[in-house]
Amino acid sequence: MPALANPQPDRATALSAAIVRIAEFWALSNAKLGVILGLSAPTVSRLKRGATELDPASKSFEAGQLLLRLFRSLDALLGSDDAAAKRWLETLNLDLGGKPIEKLDTMRGLIELCDYVDFYRARV
Structure with missing residues (x-):
């Protein structure tokens, strides 16, 4: 019996795609997103095109996880109002x-x- 394909994207793919969506929602330039993630603007451009992904062993991945946490917390606090x-x-x-x-x-x-945002979310 052939092995089934993994229906779930791996962590790097999922986080990379989420970061690209957050950058779109918040209108973050490649330069700004690069500063946040510690990447060059050209690397961010490749990330947005899907030509590269965040490395789970990198500081950029950790920064991406925090950015996602902030996005989700604000989303919950503000009722999904981007x-x-x-x-x-x-x-x-x-x-x-x-x-x-x-x-x-x-x-x-x-x-x-x-x-800060999590503190205010906890109060709601």
């Missing part, structure tokens, strides 16, 4: 000391945003 999530990212937040979109540029900032 425009509201984008506005939240671009609006000055006194608690965070700046615009959340600027915090995405560092791993520490990405973790801070995830924790």
Whole structure:
């Protein structure tokens, strides 16, 4: 009996596709997504075309997981309103000391945003 094909995409494929969708929803340029993931803009372009995937053993993969966590938390908190999530990212937040979109540029900032949104989600 032939082996059945795995109906589930592997972690790298699934996360890579999710990151591309998040970049589309939030209108993140290749340069901005590259800064977030620690990749060059050309590598991000290949990621968006499906010519490459995030390596599960890399820091880029970890950053992608955090970006996905932030997206899902905002999605739950804001009722799947992508425009509201984008506005939240671009609006000055006194608690965070700046615009959340600027915090995405560092791993520490990405973790801070995830924790911040998760804290407010827990209160809802």
